[in-house]
Amino acid sequence: xxxxxTAEDLVAVLAQxxxxxxxxxxxxxxxxxxxxxxxxxMLEAMGKEVVYLNEDGVPGNLAFLDAGQRVRxxxxxxxxxxxxxxxxxxxxxxxxxxxxLARKPEKALGVTIDHHITNERYGDLVWVDDQAPAxxxxxWELAKAGGWExxxxxxxxxxxxxxxxxxxxxxxxxxxxxxxMAADLLAAGLDVAEVNRLTYHNFPYRRVQxxxxxxxxxxxxDDGRLAWWSLTLAMKKEAGYQPxxxxxxxxxxxxxxxxxxxxxxxxxxxxxxxxxxxxxxxSVNVSEVxxxxxxxxxxxxxxxxxxxxxxxxxxxxxxxxxxxxA
Ligand code: AMP
Ligand code: MN
Ligand code: MN
Numbered sequence: 001x002x003x004x005x006t007a008e009d010l011v012a013v014l015a016q017x018x019x020x021x022x023x024x025x026x027x028x029x030x031x032x033x034x035x036x037x038x039x040x041x042m043l044e045a046m047g048k049e050v051v052y053l054n055e056d057g058v059p060g061n062l063a064f065l066d067a068g069q070r071v072r073x074x075x076x077x078x079x080x081x082x083x084x085x086x087x088x089x090x091x092x093x094x095x096x097x098x099x100x101l102a103r104k105p106e107k108a109l110g111v112t113i114d115h116h117i118t119n120e121r122y123g124d125l126v127w128v129d130d131q132a133p134a135x136x137x138x139x140w141e142l143a144k145a146g147g148w149e150x151x152x153x154x155x156x157x158x159x160x161x162x163x164x165x166x167x168x169x170x171x172x173x174x175x176x177x178x179x180x181m182a183a184d185l186l187a188a189g190l191d192v193a194e195v196n197r198l199t200y201h202n203f204p205y206r207r208v209q210x211x212x213x214x215x216x217x218x219x220x221x222d223d224g225r226l227a228w229w230s231l232t233l234a235m236k237k238e239a240g241y242q243p244x245x246x247x248x249x250x251x252x253x254x255x256x257x258x259x260x261x262x263x264x265x266x267x268x269x270x271x272x273x274x275x276x277x278x279x280x281x282x283s284v285n286v287s288e289v290x291x292x293x294x295x296x297x298x299x300x301x302x303x304x305x306x307x308x309x310x311x312x313x314x315x316x317x318x319x320x321x322x323x324x325x326a
Pocket of ligand 1: 025029089091095116275276277294295296297298301302303304305
């Protein structure tokens with residue numbers, strides 16, 4: 001049975017153990033990798049042993065966070081022994097990926113640290129704060145509650161986690177506490193210009209080519225309140241697409257004045273369709289819309305996976321979003 005715990009409870013529990021495995025969701029974003037490395041590097045600074053796992057590994061756009069190449073693909077790791085298995089930034093076990101999930105030793109204590117409103121409270125000890133803008137901010141709260149040292153690499157990881165999940169401190173989920181965290185990390189020596197250069201101004205040219213082809217597929221509802229575009233397998237092939245290339249591009253649609261909600265449809269090689277949805281108005285709850293297709297996330301940012309083909313998935317999703325935004 002999962003037990004809800006606080007940051008203070010977790011600080012005490014983590015202090016009592018020595019060997020940790022940290023895991024985050026497949027197709028990881030800045031918060032998945034940032035919160036995992038942030039926590040792990042602090043545990044390592046305390047002399048603990050940490051293994052970092054991700055089903056898909058670190059995408060190219062986030063490689064700078066893991067200069068030491070600590071994060072391993074779960075399929076490359078055979079047997080694991082640990083006392084504590086911590087899932088970060090992941091709403092349900094399925095999103096950890098089958099292989100990562102299978103790496104949990106049965107006797108290990110399962111801990112969940114997450115901020116998704118749709119978190120399914122799996123594991124033994126669960127700390128979910130759906131008001132937190134990023135799991136990285138929750139990890140920073142742990143550091144503060146425990147009086148932990150935050151090594152330089154962990155500072156970068158936590159800053160990037162919070163920055164990417166708040167759209168560079170722009171979205172409604174950004175709080176005074178988020179800025180306190182940023183101030184704390186900057187005061188400790190974080191190089192804000194360099195970290196932001198690496199996060200936002202360091203993309204390969206093919207990302208711009210990808211954007212060009214996406215813009216050619218841009219469509220809007222008659223009233224202009226909904227916008228969507230689609231990435232097919234053929235477009236990916238043409239652009240030489242690599243994981244992470246499209247991260248954040250959805251903000252181009254989000255930036256249109258009339259747009260209230262927007263959708264990024266992406267054809268995956270297994271024939272399923274990945275949906276990435278954003279809203280600018282809390283009354284249009286995209287977590288609910290994605291939830292009706294088995295996905296989830298947050299009120300203003302959510303995702304789901306549907307069966308193909310693309311055109312059918314697009315019609316189903318837009319019909320549901322249209323109802324939510326009516
Ligand atoms: P994305 O559109 O991939 O950037 O995801 C937006 C938010 O929704 C993130 O917090 C994701 O973790 C979450 N999310 C995306 N896809 C899913 C899914 N299939 N199930 C649950 N949550 C998801
Ligand atoms: Mn995430
Ligand atoms: Mn997150």
